[in-house]
Amino acid sequence: MFKKSLLAGVALSTMLTGAALAEGLSGDKVVIGVLTDLSGVYADVAGKGSIVAVEMAVADYGGKVLGKPIEILTADHQNKADIAVNIAREWIDTKGADTIVDLVTSSVGLGVQGVGGEKGIVTINSGAATVRLTQKECTATSFHWIYDTYSLAHVTPPSVVADGGDSWFIITADYAFGHSLEADATAVLGELGAKVVGSVRHPFPSADLSSFLLQAQSSGAKVVALANAGQDTINSVKQAAEFGLVAGGQKLVALLAFLSDIHSIGLELGQGLLVTTGFYWDLDDETRSFSKKFFEKFGKMPTMVQAADYSATLHYLKAVEAAGTDDGKTVAAKMKEMPVKDAVIHDGKIAPNGRVIHDMYLMEVKKPSESTGEWDLYKLVKTVPGAQAFQDPAKSGCALSQ
Amino acid sequence: MFELLGIPPQALFGQLLLGLINGSFYALLSLGLAVIFGMLNVINFAHGALYMVGAFVAWYLLQYAGIGYWGALIITPVVVGILGLVIEKTMLRHLYKLDHLYGLLLTFGLALILEGGFKYQYGVSGQSYPVPAALNGGTNLGFMFLPFYRGWVVALSIVVCVATWYAIEKTRLGSYLRAATENPKLVQAFGINVPVMITMTYGTGVALAGLAGVMAAPIYSVNPLMGSNLIIVVFAVVVIGGMGSIFGAVASGYLLGLMEGLTKVFLPEASNIVVFLIMVVVLLLRPAGLFGRER
Numbered sequence: 077m078f079k080k081s082l083l084a085g086v087a088l089s090t091m092l093t094g095a096a097l098a099e100g101l102s103g104d105k106v107v108i109g110v111l112t113d114l115s116g117v118y119a120d121v122a123g124k125g126s127i128v129a130v131e132m133a134v135a136d137y138g139g140k141v142l143g144k145p146i147e148i149l150t151a152d153h154q155n156k157a158d159i160a161v162n163i164a165r166e167w168i169d170t171k172g173a174d175t176i177v178d179l180v181t182s183s184v185g186l187g188v189q190g191v192g193g194e195k196g197i198v199t200i201n202s203g204a205a206t207v208r209l210t211q212k213e214c215t216a217t218s219f220h221w222i223y224d225t226y227s228l229a230h231v232t233p234p235s236v237v238a239d240g241g242d243s244w245f246i247i248t249a250d251y252a253f254g255h256s257l258e259a260d261a262t263a264v265l266g267e268l269g270a271k272v273v274g275s276v277r278h279p280f281p282s283a284d285l286s287s288f289l290l291q292a293q294s295s296g297a298k299v300v301a302l303a304n305a306g307q308d309t310i311n312s313v314k315q316a317a318e319f320g321l322v323a324g325g326q327k328l329v330a331l332l333a334f335l336s337d338i339h340s341i342g343l344e345l346g347q348g349l350l351v352t353t354g355f356y357w358d359l360d361d362e363t364r365s366f367s368k369k370f371f372e373k374f375g376k377m378p379t380m381v382q383a384a385d386y387s388a389t390l391h392y393l394k395a396v397e398a399a400g401t402d403d404g405k406t407v408a409a410k411m412k413e414m415p416v417k418d419a420v421i422h423d424g425k426i427a428p429n430g431r432v433i434h435d436m437y438l439m440e441v442k443k444p445s446e447s448t449g450e451w452d453l454y455k456l457v458k459t460v461p462g463a464q465a466f467q468d469p470a471k472s473g474c475a476l477s478q
Numbered sequence: 479m480f481e482l483l484g485i486p487p488q489a490l491f492g493q494l495l496l497g498l499i500n501g502s503f504y505a506l507l508s509l510g511l512a513v514i515f516g517m518l519n520v521i522n523f524a525h526g527a528l529y530m531v532g533a534f535v536a537w538y539l540l541q542y543a544g545i546g547y548w549g550a551l552i553i554t555p556v557v558v559g560i561l562g563l564v565i566e567k568t569m570l571r572h573l574y575k576l577d578h579l580y581g582l583l584l585t586f587g588l589a590l591i592l593e594g595g596f597k598y599q600y601g602v603s604g605q606s607y608p609v610p611a612a613l614n615g616g617t618n619l620g621f622m623f624l625p626f627y628r629g630w631v632v633a634l635s636i637v638v639c640v641a642t643w644y645a646i647e648k649t650r651l652g653s654y655l656r657a658a659t660e661n662p663k664l665v666q667a668f669g670i671n672v673p674v675m676i677t678m679t680y681g682t683g684v685a686l687a688g689l690a691g692v693m694a695a696p697i698y699s700v701n702p703l704m705g706s707n708l709i710i711v712v713f714a715v716v717v718i719g720g721m722g723s724i725f726g727a728v729a730s731g732y733l734l735g736l737m738e739g740l741t742k743v744f745l746p747e748a749s750n751i752v753v754f755l756i757m758v759v760v761l762l763l764r765p766a767g768l769f770g771r772e773r
Contacts, residue, residue, distance in 0.1 A: 115594075115597060116602065117602055117703070118602075119597070119601060119602050120601040120602050120603040123601070250746075250747050276746050277746055277747050278746055278747075278749070279746075279747065279749055279750035279751075281707060282749075282750070283698050283704065283707050283708065284496075284500055284697075284698075286496050286499075286628075287493055287496050287497075287739060287742035287743070287746075287749075288742065288746065290489070290492050290493065290496065290622060291489070291743070293623070294486075294489055294492075306602075306603075307602070307603075307604065307699070307701065307703070310603065310604060310699045311698055311699060314606075314697070314698070314699065315697070318609070318616075318625045318627070318628075318697070319616075319623055319625060320616060320623050320625075324623075336601075336603045337603060339603065340603035340604050340605065340606060340699055340701075341606065341699075342606040344606075344608070345606070
């Protein structure tokens with residue numbers, strides 16, 4: 077009995093592999109997995125909103141690709157790489173997942189990208205920050221969509237330095253993401269001739285950051301930069317206002333802040349803060365119309381991560397259509413050939429290392445008097461072309477772009 | 479200008495004062511925990527969640543009823559206290575006969591449910607709660623800028639801690655309570671309604687957590703995770719002070735706030751573990767805690 081079912085299993089898996097290699101769709105459908113943080117610290121940055129964005133992309137595409145249905149899987153990875161990798165394997169092995177998107181949190185992103193590379197499944201990261209995703213650890217089927225630590229460090233700091241901010245104090249979250257952001261920012265500041273007068277690493281997460289802010293205050297640096305994320309950034313900004321950092325003449329820079337963070341901080345405390353983003357709902361008619369539809373479904377404006385999930389899903393489906401198959405490597409190659417063009421990213425192209433190169437935006441948080449509504453939070457300071465914002469793929473160390 | 483251990487004294491005083499402010503929260507929360515453990519022998523794991531509920535009640539009052547900070551300071555502890563009464567009456571009460579662990583498990587489950595519910599409703603980014611207008615701004619003390627609101631937090635928490643300690647150690651009601659803890663049957667035989675007293679004690683203990691929640695709302699963002707971030711440290715504080723010792727909980731709350739403040743200057747990366755290191759050392763040298771008695 078056992079032997080029989082084993083044989084059947086072998087036969088079945090040969091058939092499945094055979095199907096994947098041939099033209100057409102494995103399992104006669106395209107399966108998109110949305111693997112995100114549904115309950116933890118990044119649940120507002122990505123989370124349920126990411127699922128909504130992917131559903132919108134599928135609906136806007138027409139619900140079918142190559143005349144076959146599109147299925148969406150969703151799961152909560154709890155920001156744990158081991159859990160995420162297990163879910164990804166299960167999806168690929170037993171549920172026929174053809175692509176996995178979102179993947180917020182750097183450790184999760186790196187882990188699942190590894191699985192995708194090994195199994196030839198397209199992984200599209202729109203949530204995690206680490207630039208390592210498109211460096212040594214890149215794979216033939218991996219993509220990084222909207223931002224990374226390199227672009228965060230190359231959009232805001234140069235503009236602040238140009239405005240006379242030539243001495244910096246960096247407050248860093250003491251884990252991989254914070255370290256990598258601090259390193260990228262320090263390198264840029266060095267190139268620009270600005271001085272980093274001090275830095276401090278705080279435990280992650282920290283509810284009370286006043287002690288570190290006080291150290292920044294007494295350092296006399298003109299600019300205080302926050303290399304942290306989410307709740308830590310929210311509390312840093314609130315408490316910096318409380319302790320009069322900005323009132324005392326220092327400039328506060330959040331190297332990574334999402335729309336949901338600024339919404340939570342509020343304009344009263346957040347005003348004047350500079351933010352780097354790959355998407356903002358109120359940029360032009362296209363972004364407004366997409367975001368309005370998103371808002372009607374979800375009740376919140378999309379963060380850049382959620383918007384990126386929409387863009388990435390659409391682009392993936394277009395590539396499947398063009399390639400005539402859902403075979404990972406074929407689709408990935410097609411994705412890199414085609415320009416990224418949709419309501420979120422109007423004019424993007426994909427480098428061989430999987431990096432989507434597109435315009436980044438330097439935003440300033442509005443004063444309460446300038447804002448006309450709950451979500452009217454940013455004004456555009458500068459558009460930074462993709463080639464300037466993102467790392468030169470040839471220098472990334474990814475074997476695919478050598 | 480002289481320096482102390484390589485740090486200018488101004489910076490050091492500033493950090494010590496900040497430590498004292500954080501210590502105020504530790505003290506308020508560990509006070510409630512100590513009261514509940516001392517009188518009921520329940521390890522109230524829901525304390526952090528009820529602190530979070532306190533902050534949310536303050537936010538609701540402002541958002542939907544237009545009641546500001548000062549009103550919330552009175553109303554919130556009452557609301558959270560009543561929630562505590564309900565929890566004690568309907569659930570906790572049935573577990574007194576069993577091992578302590580059951581109370582811990584029940585309250586832990588409650589904490590998860592409360593946090594999950596709020597997370598589902600409000601996400602994790604948190605809500606903004608403004609500092610009350612009367613306490614806006616701050617003053618320059620020479621060595622640091624002290625926001626008025628933080629000064630108020632320290633003052634209020636000292637008053638509340640001293641008042642609670644006085645009520646339990648020095649008043650007639652307090653003596654009934656302590657007697658009921660030692661020998662509930664005998665105290666009941668004297669005509670004192672012990673079950674009601676225990677219910678009220680639990681309500682008061684969690685009301686203190688609610689009060690701390692209101693006080694925290696203007697400083698931290700009001701979010702569902704705020705309690706679970708704090709509760710572990712607060713448990714360590716109670717253990718260091720001596721389980722059940724009111725004075726110990728308060729004193730070690732302030733003391734550990736100060737120690738943490740110092741660590742943030744000398745070795746910032748270690749500031750979230752210093753409390754636990756101290757706990758290990760204290761447990762090795764004095765298993766009953768700094769101010770606890772062996773039972």
